[in-house]
Amino acid sequence: MLDFALWTSMALVVAALLLNVYRLAVGPDMPDRLLALDTMYVNSIALIVLMGLWLNTKTYFESALLIAMLGFISTVAVCKYLLRGDIIE
Amino acid sequence: MTLYVLLEGLIAFLLVAGGAFAFIGSLGMAHLQDFYMRLHGPTKATTLGIGCMLAASMLYFWVIDGQPHVQEMLITLFLFITAPVSAHLLAKTGLHLRLRRADRTRGDPPELRDEEVGEKPVPHPDLGHG
Amino acid sequence: MTFLRSWLPTPLLSSLLLVVWLLLVRSASPGQLLLGSFLAVVIPLATYRFRDSAPRISKPWLLLRFVLRVLVDILVANIEVAWLIVNPWRRLRPHFVEYPLMLENRFTITLLANTISLTPGTVSANLRLDGRTLLIHALDVDDEAALVRQIRERYERPLKEIYEC
Amino acid sequence: MESLYAITTGVLTACGLYLVLRGRTFPVVVGLTLLSYAVNLFLFSMGGLTTDGAAIVNGPGGYADPLPQALVLTAIVIGFAMTAFVMILAMRARSEAGNDHVDGRSREDREGRS
Amino acid sequence: MTLLWIALLPLLGVLVPALTAHRRRRFCSLATAALPALALVLTLAHWPSLAAGEVLRFAVDWMPALGLDLAFRLDGLALLFNSLIVGIGLLILLYAHYYLSATEPFGRFYAYLMLFMASMVGIAMADNLLLLWLFWELTGLSSFLLIGFWSHRSDARKGARMALTVTGAGGLALLAGVLLLGDIVGSFDMNVVLASGETILADPRYSLMLGLVLLGAFTKSAQFPFHFWLPHAMAAPTPVSAYLHSATMVKAGILLMARLHPAIAGSELWSLIVTLTGMITLIYGAWFALFKTDLKAILAFSTVSHLGLITVLLGIGSPMALVAALFHILNHATFKAALFMSAGIIDHETGTREIARLGGLRRAMPVTALLSTIAGAAMAGVPLFNGFLSKEMLFAETLAAPLLGGLGWLLPVLATLGGVLSVAYSLRLIHAVFFKEPREAPAQPPHEPPWLMRAPVALLALLCLVVGVAPVLVEGLLGLALEPVLGKAFEFHLSIWHGVNLPLMMSLVALIVGVAAYWRHANLRRLIKGFRPVDARLVFEAAIQSLGRIAERNLARLDGGSLQRYMTLLLLTALVMGVLGLAQMPVLTGSKGNQPLDGILLLGAGLLIFGGIGTAATHRYRLISLLMLSVVGLVVALTFARFSAPDLALTQLSVEVVTMILLMLALFFLPQKTPKESSNRRNLRDVGLAGALGVVVASLNYAVLTRDNASISGFFLENSVPGGGGHNVVNVILVDFRGFDTLGEITVLALAGLAIFKLLNRLRLFMPHSDGEGRLWSPDRYPAILTSISMALLPLALLVSAFIFLRGHNQPGGGFIAGLVTAVALILLYMARGVEWTQQRLDFPYQPVAIVGVATATLTGLGSWLFGYPFLTSAFGHFSLPLIGEFELATAMLFDLGVYLAVVGATLMILANLGKVTTPHRPAKEATESHATDTASRSGKEKH
Amino acid sequence: MIAHLIVLPVLLPLVAGVALLLKRQAGTRLKRLVGVGSTLLLLLVGIALVARANGGDIAYYALGDWQPPFGIVLVLDRLSALMVLLTAILALGVVVFACAGEDERGSNFHGLFQWQLMGINGAFLTGDLFNLFVFFEVLLLASFALLLHGGGKARILSGVHYVVLNMAGSALFLIAVGVLYGATGTLNMADMAVRLGELPAERTGLVTAGALMLLVVFGLKAAVLPLYFWMPRTYAAAPAPVAALFAIMTKVGIYAILRVYSLVFGDGAGALSRLEQAWVWWLSLGTLAVAGVGVLAARDLRLLVAYLLLVSVGTLMAGIGLGSPAAVSALLYYLVHTTLVTGGLFLLAELIGQQRGKAGTRLVRGRPLRQGGWLAGLFFVGAVAVAGVPPLSGALGKALLMASAEGSQRAWLWPLLLGTGLCALIALSRAGSTLFWRSQGDPGGLALPRSQWFGVIWLLSAAPLLVVLAGPVSDYTRATAEQLAHPQRMIEALLNTGGTP
Numbered sequence A: 001m002l003d004f005a006l007w008t009s010m011a012l013v014v015a016a017l018l019l020n021v022y023r024l025a026v027g028p029d030m031p032d033r034l035l036a037l038d039t040m041y042v043n044s045i046a047l048i049v050l051m052g053l054w055l056n057t058k059t060y061f062e063s064a065l066l067i068a069m070l071g072f073i074s075t076v077a078v079c080k081y082l083l084r085g086d087i088i089e
Numbered sequence B: 001m002t003l004y005v006l007l008e009g010l011i012a013f014l015l016v017a018g019g020a021f022a023f024i025g026s027l028g029m030a031h032l033q034d035f036y037m038r039l040h041g042p043t044k045a046t047t048l049g050i051g052c053m054l055a056a057s058m059l060y061f062w063v064i065d066g067q068p069h070v071q072e073m074l075i076t077l078f079l080f081i082t083a084p085v086s087a088h089l090l091a092k093t094g095l096h097l098r099l100r101r102a103d104r105t106r107g108d109p110p111e112l113r114d115e116e117v118g119e120k121p122v123p124h125p126d127l128g129h130g
Numbered sequence C: 001m002t003f004l005r006s007w008l009p010t011p012l013l014s015s016l017l018l019v020v021w022l023l024l025v026r027s028a029s030p031g032q033l034l035l036g037s038f039l040a041v042v043i044p045l046a047t048y049r050f051r052d053s054a055p056r057i058s059k060p061w062l063l064l065r066f067v068l069r070v071l072v073d074i075l076v077a078n079i080e081v082a083w084l085i086v087n088p089w090r091r092l093r094p095h096f097v098e099y100p101l102m103l104e105n106r107f108t109i110t111l112l113a114n115t116i117s118l119t120p121g122t123v124s125a126n127l128r129l130d131g132r133t134l135l136i137h138a139l140d141v142d143d144e145a146a147l148v149r150q151i152r153e154r155y156e157r158p159l160k161e162i163y164e165c
Numbered sequence D: 001m002e003s004l005y006a007i008t009t010g011v012l013t014a015c016g017l018y019l020v021l022r023g024r025t026f027p028v029v030v031g032l033t034l035l036s037y038a039v040n041l042f043l044f045s046m047g048g049l050t051t052d053g054a055a056i057v058n059g060p061g062g063y064a065d066p067l068p069q070a071l072v073l074t075a076i077v078i079g080f081a082m083t084a085f086v087m088i089l090a091m092r093a094r095s096e097a098g099n100d101h102v103d104g105r106s107r108e109d110r111e112g113r114s
Numbered sequence E: 001m002t003l004l005w006i007a008l009l010p011l012l013g014v015l016v017p018a019l020t021a022h023r024r025r026r027f028c029s030l031a032t033a034a035l036p037a038l039a040l041v042l043t044l045a046h047w048p049s050l051a052a053g054e055v056l057r058f059a060v061d062w063m064p065a066l067g068l069d070l071a072f073r074l075d076g077l078a079l080l081f082n083s084l085i086v087g088i089g090l091l092i093l094l095y096a097h098y099y100l101s102a103t104e105p106f107g108r109f110y111a112y113l114m115l116f117m118a119s120m121v122g123i124a125m126a127d128n129l130l131l132l133w134l135f136w137e138l139t140g141l142s143s144f145l146l147i148g149f150w151s152h153r154s155d156a157r158k159g160a161r162m163a164l165t166v167t168g169a170g171g172l173a174l175l176a177g178v179l180l181l182g183d184i185v186g187s188f189d190m191n192v193v194l195a196s197g198e199t200i201l202a203d204p205r206y207s208l209m210l211g212l213v214l215l216g217a218f219t220k221s222a223q224f225p226f227h228f229w230l231p232h233a234m235a236a237p238t239p240v241s242a243y244l245h246s247a248t249m250v251k252a253g254i255l256l257m258a259r260l261h262p263a264i265a266g267s268e269l270w271s272l273i274v275t276l277t278g279m280i281t282l283i284y285g286a287w288f289a290l291f292k293t294d295l296k297a298i299l300a301f302s303t304v305s306h307l308g309l310i311t312v313l314l315g316i317g318s319p320m321a322l323v324a325a326l327f328h329i330l331n332h333a334t335f336k337a338a339l340f341m342s343a344g345i346i347d348h349e350t351g352t353r354e355i356a357r358l359g360g361l362r363r364a365m366p367v368t369a370l371l372s373t374i375a376g377a378a379m380a381g382v383p384l385f386n387g388f389l390s391k392e393m394l395f396a397e398t399l400a401a402p403l404l405g406g407l408g409w410l411l412p413v414l415a416t417l418g419g420v421l422s423v424a425y426s427l428r429l430i431h432a433v434f435f436k437e438p439r440e441a442p443a444q445p446p447h448e449p450p451w452l453m454r455a456p457v458a459l460l461a462l463l464c465l466v467v468g469v470a471p472v473l474v475e476g477l478l479g480l481a482l483e484p485v486l487g488k489a490f491e492f493h494l495s496i497w498h499g500v501n502l503p504l505m506m507s508l509v510a511l512i513v514g515v516a517a518y519w520r521h522a523n524l525r526r527l528i529k530g531f532r533p534v535d536a537r538l539v540f541e542a543a544i545q546s547l548g549r550i551a552e553r554n555l556a557r558l559d560g561g562s563l564q565r566y567m568t569l570l571l572l573t574a575l576v577m578g579v580l581g582l583a584q585m586p587v588l589t590g591s592k593g594n595q596p597l598d599g600i601l602l603l604g605a606g607l608l609i610f611g612g613i614g615t616a617a618t619h620r621y622r623l624i625s626l627l628m629l630s631v632v633g634l635v636v637a638l639t640f641a642r643f644s645a646p647d648l649a650l651t652q653l654s655v656e657v658v659t660m661i662l663l664m665l666a667l668f669f670l671p672q673k674t675p676k677e678s679s680n681r682r683n684l685r686d687v688g689l690a691g692a693l694g695v696v697v698a699s700l701n702y703a704v705l706t707r708d709n710a711s712i713s714g715f716f717l718e719n720s721v722p723g724g725g726g727h728n729v730v731n732v733i734l735v736d737f738r739g740f741d742t743l744g745e746i747t748v749l750a751l752a753g754l755a756i757f758k759l760l761n762r763l764r765l766f767m768p769h770s771d772g773e774g775r776l777w778s779p780d781r782y783p784a785i786l787t788s789i790s791m792a793l794l795p796l797a798l799l800v801s802a803f804i805f806l807r808g809h810n811q812p813g814g815g816f817i818a819g820l821v822t823a824v825a826l827i828l829l830y831m832a833r834g835v836e837w838t839q840q841r842l843d844f845p846y847q848p849v850a851i852v853g854v855a856t857a858t859l860t861g862l863g864s865w866l867f868g869y870p871f872l873t874s875a876f877g878h879f880s881l882p883l884i885g886e887f888e889l890a891t892a893m894l895f896d897l898g899v900y901l902a903v904v905g906a907t908l909m910i911l912a913n914l915g916k917v918t919t920p921h922r923p924a925k926e927a928t929e930s931h932a933t934d935t936a937s938r939s940g941k942e943k944h
Numbered sequence F: 001m002i003a004h005l006i007v008l009p010v011l012l013p014l015v016a017g018v019a020l021l022l023k024r025q026a027g028t029r030l031k032r033l034v035g036v037g038s039t040l041l042l043l044l045v046g047i048a049l050v051a052r053a054n055g056g057d058i059a060y061y062a063l064g065d066w067q068p069p070f071g072i073v074l075v076l077d078r079l080s081a082l083m084v085l086l087t088a089i090l091a092l093g094v095v096v097f098a099c100a101g102e103d104e105r106g107s108n109f110h111g112l113f114q115w116q117l118m119g120i121n122g123a124f125l126t127g128d129l130f131n132l133f134v135f136f137e138v139l140l141l142a143s144f145a146l147l148l149h150g151g152g153k154a155r156i157l158s159g160v161h162y163v164v165l166n167m168a169g170s171a172l173f174l175i176a177v178g179v180l181y182g183a184t185g186t187l188n189m190a191d192m193a194v195r196l197g198e199l200p201a202e203r204t205g206l207v208t209a210g211a212l213m214l215l216v217v218f219g220l221k222a223a224v225l226p227l228y229f230w231m232p233r234t235y236a237a238a239p240a241p242v243a244a245l246f247a248i249m250t251k252v253g254i255y256a257i258l259r260v261y262s263l264v265f266g267d268g269a270g271a272l273s274r275l276e277q278a279w280v281w282w283l284s285l286g287t288l289a290v291a292g293v294g295v296l297a298a299r300d301l302r303l304l305v306a307y308l309l310l311v312s313v314g315t316l317m318a319g320i321g322l323g324s325p326a327a328v329s330a331l332l333y334y335l336v337h338t339t340l341v342t343g344g345l346f347l348l349a350e351l352i353g354q355q356r357g358k359a360g361t362r363l364v365r366g367r368p369l370r371q372g373g374w375l376a377g378l379f380f381v382g383a384v385a386v387a388g389v390p391p392l393s394g395a396l397g398k399a400l401l402m403a404s405a406e407g408s409q410r411a412w413l414w415p416l417l418l419g420t421g422l423c424a425l426i427a428l429s430r431a432g433s434t435l436f437w438r439s440q441g442d443p444g445g446l447a448l449p450r451s452q453w454f455g456v457i458w459l460l461s462a463a464p465l466l467v468v469l470a471g472p473v474s475d476y477t478r479a480t481a482e483q484l485a486h487p488q489r490m491i492e493a494l495l496n497t498g499g500t501p
């Protein structure tokens, strides 16, 4: 049952990532693409967690933690760039 | 024994639910009509989806190791701190760029009106590019 | 007391840090407790200069209640939004809502804004420069006033209560 | 799996190199970054592709080759240092030359010459 | 040992004028003369022993690897030449003492002269082929300095360069020839070479070697067609001309031919080339000497002619011809030096060397006139003067030479023609200057020069006369000199009268027709107007200049200054190399088959390919391209995680964020879009090239991945815990097994910070006030929500980085990642709160942090010295404290702390400094803004 | 200290650099003292290393006490000792020269300089392929920073080319190292040599690809024909002391080729043995030809010197292409000569430019030089030496190399070598006569400081000294070449117990 759930979940996350890619490619505007990228980051946390479950290891916990903590900073930087141009002012 | 079956079921449920939320979040992002609406999916559904999976992971390792694993809560904590911020900034950026909203959207925020207060009107030197 | 003040200016933050540390190292051995406490004291001191004068929490127990309420809201309302997204027959009624803020402190406003963003159906889209109005984008709203009222009662008031302002 | 991996590094390398061959500094820097990703993946795989074998020793087990990992880590950091430098150099070159062509010559210059 | 002194004394003599130049000229001249005079005395002192049949040699090893020895010999030939070189050199010195004007830097002049003398002596005495070549080239250099002495004059500069170029080229050919010769013989030792004539002639490389050596000799001795530099060398001060073109420089080639005669002459080829070249030169030089109007030019062309004469004799190569050659070397040196010096006196006194403007000087300067007439007569080959004797010997030898078969009559006829011409030009020279009435009276009446200035001329003229009357006097010297040239002793006798024979007739013909020719000179002139020689200098200059132009054009074609072209070349080279390797592989797939694929892997690969191609395809829209790049960065991190590299995943993730921020910061000051410039063809070509290399890389990758790898890594896995005290092998490799790499790497990082700091110094940037679409910037400088969150995040981030740092040795993590996390958290503050606010609170300089990091790592490594271990040896131990329990301390942690600090410091140096530069809120705000508009308007012109 | 002698050439400049960079605001005098002092010490260390290596033993230093092939080792043999000493000699002249004020024109000169030396010495000493990469990067980044010292448009723009090409080169390096590691499983060069001896035939192509790509990288650093284009302009634009120091940077590429291909792809490598040689040979000839053209075309003294450096690259590569111990010995002798002399010429060009005012180093009529006599004398020495005209060192080096060519090699090498020599002669005589003779107006400029004179004379005095000491120097290079021709000795020293740790 767990295996099935794991694979289902993975399939869903994969599908989610593909949707992100779609939005990233299509746009139409910069914030759309940025949103797609940001979501991709978050979804990749899911991917890592699922991998940890699959391999039965906690080695990748920090990777997920780091994405959660730092992933949004790229988004913030691009937003700031679009808003103000100069991101450190 | 039954406890384990129950737990396994719970874990499986959480996993699938998490996957489903993540998917729906991205689905919303992919197919809703305007940027402001697309923003909603990832901000919440995805975050919740990750939360579910993390819960599943916590439970799973708890079961496997026989001792509590609550580390994953930290990831959720960070996500809850950061996700709304990126959503907010994205929305702000969308407003700043005056992205089109769906026609039926109600409310007329001044952010989306034509006149806006900005800084000195010096044209960008690269305007001619491209 | 002054000793405690100067070494532990933000007890709540310090305890949060200690908890996080123990979660991180997945151990509550005396050694880790000691190390965690050390970090929980040192880090706030080191980063003290980077904090604006944060509002003091007068009623911590209310904070706990608030957090739980938000969690539940997230859970419940998310299902609603999921349904909104998935359901092909449903026509969404998006709405830009201007929300007049009662809170004045930036930090608490941030908490409110983030709460609004996390709870389904709403994203705080712009905090106006004057800090008085929050522009909210709602995914599916029937009654603007009801939304404003709900936010006010459910989130803003408790926050005001928690922080002494 | 190995073939897919190899194709991927190949494609990334090609994309990076294509950008490196562009005439403006920014795409070139982006290309160098992309190239370094590709090269890191390449170097990383020189010890083979191992699933579930992080080289954290505790007992016996099939571990991934840790040496290429250490090399790649070094390469990532050096690559970052280089990228940072070249990016800012490109900014500086733009401010000196007035344009961002890799040769510091504007289109008029180049057309005037040839 | 005295041999060494003879060779070295003139060389030391270079220093004397340099040291005494500040004294009075008389002192300096005398002092300069002392050492060469001593050398001359020493040389002559060996005469008796030479006469007794000895050959004196001296040798010490110098560069055995090359076969170069410091070896000198003193034989008859060297004696003859040394006497000429040093003897005439001393006379020239005396003459120059009066010749140079008071303001000229005589010390320098003397030094050059001495250098030249030393190098000539070296050629004469070298007993090693390579040593000979060294001195040979040194004559070229010193003559360059001498000819260009009046450097303010364009003709002097050009003449000097021409002489250097032509003789230098010859010298290079000579080097090749000498190396070949040494290779044929197996030694550069002159004795061995001279004794190996037969081996040399039999060697298949003989003709090539001969050609190269003769090229050297002919260029130096101004043989046709390399003669053209010589007349232009006349731009030198007259003492120089007198020296270089009578006794020395031009004789070097002759000397070389004479020196190597036993070894390389003796073939048909030699005779043919040398004789014919000499003959052509003889006629050519004489012909043009007749039509020159500048005194020194006449002398120059006559020199060319006389060198041809000597060459002819060397080419004929019979014993008497060699005697004649040596004899004429001596004779030519005397009369030509005398004539040059008197030409200098005339120039000095009248201010001109144009024969048209001269005339009747016998009245004003009778002594000079007499001396010049004597020397001129010698040059013309008038009986009773020395030139007559050697010229008659030439006639005799041309008659006897068994050359050219049926055309054998040609040589004597041409020789006679040469004689005719030389009579004519000598007569013209003397007559026009001293005897013909001048066309106009000179502005100042000329005087006789001081008698000491005239003394050298007198001495030489006297020699002409004495030798001409009593050639017996030089028989001994010539005999000695002949022996090494001929390779054996030879008995001969010089006399004035051989009876009435064909050579005498030829001399008479030469005299009579020569006088007649001068008589009808004007008609002849008209006759040859048609084929006046092209001015060699102009041709040479034009040739050199067009060489430069051609070089420039070709270089521009080759190297257009285009990075794209360079990069294409680099990649093409790499492609060729890669393909060459792959082509040698019988099969690409190794023995280790593919592992199974799954959906996640496909997705990952798909995302990477999407991101990569997306980055490339959207590169003209830079921000989008960046987002695509970010996808690649993220998925690369996931790939690392997927394939068991958590440390790499962490590093990649944090570097990715920092890179992104960096690129955004930079992009602000660059155009937002790339104009479409490249043609489709070029794009296609680039795609092809990049794609091909991609295929190569993929193939290599695949080939390695499908093969087993017997790596040394087992050692690391085994020793990580017992030897390095850590469970995370990657980290132990980084801080211990290969800590030296890491030390280098943090140095690189710190260097990047320093370099960027340098780059940002006084950087002038324009600040766009609106974005790419012309939209104004948002007025919200520091969005409040971001502000609050960045502050809330900071303590948490620090805690996490402490966690990552501390566990690094045993679990994924370590100093790098911890450092990057800290830095990113701080950068977030910069983004959220701005430079001013943050800087007030982070008020320490970053450079020391980075450097302290490097220092910490270094000092940790140095610590092991205290315990007698090599640099970077680690130590660790498990300790136990009550309450806390067991814990581990390792020096590697200290090393890692250095890494942490270096990363934090360097990253902040890079990003924060970059942020600061671009921020208008600085003390120098006004200045920046004026710059900004400035640059903005400038950049505005850049629109396409 | 003696036990750690081998690591000192890296540590000394590292520590000095740290000290200098730590106190950015320290007084100029103190910085100069530290910079010059450290370089002086480095010189002593270099001498000690050469003295030790000259015994003929090969020693190594195992960093972290991890024995080869597992840990990183520094290897001391005649070649590495020679290169370190050469670097120190060059550096001393350069750093003293810079003390005249060039060091104050931008930030952190002395610190960066020391780290640059660290990178160079590390590259010369390391016995590990990846560590070589790291040191390449150290010296590259330091050189980037130094190149931009003092700013200026030409520097920045030539810097872009330099940096971008070198970064691409670094990527290639990593690929090559990766392939070699993938095929052999080791990074230690001696160990790699051993493993190549037992390499299965089906991997030959893989290793060939890696080795040849590595050759591209080294060729890029060495500035050989299709890859040299970054060099002339970059060097011509660099500040004089930096350009002079750069004289050794191309030699790092040459050194790397010598080291890697003699050790790893030596006789023991079977089919892979000396696989670089044919390439190097033909490319060197091409380089010589192009460099000759460049020399003729250069209209600026600095550019001229840069192209002369390119000539020397071609000459050195030809030595590698010839391959015999005699040729390698010749190229090493020539390498010492050309490094010091071109370094001196770069410095000299700066002095000349300073005194010519507006005309700078452009080869056009300018004002006379205030100290023209001395400068002209030094220029004469440098020019004679670099053109390969007797009686200075270039001539001997060139003759040595020509003599070492055999058979048909001569037909290619001799004409080219002699031809470029002639080009150099033409160009230098033209340059000299324009700079020192063809002047008008009154001399201007200030008298030059003593330290600058020292720098130039220190470096150019190599030209006569190498002639006077031609015997011992060529004996040493000959022994070095023999050592390189027998890599087995090094392999034994490193992998058995032969060496002293």
Ligand code: NA
Pocket (backbone or CB within 6 Å): B042, B043, B044, B083, B084, B086, B087
């Ligand atoms: Na979100």
Ligand code: NA
Pocket (backbone or CB within 6 Å): A086, A087, A088, A089, E914, E915, E916, E917, E918, E919
């Ligand atoms: Na800024």
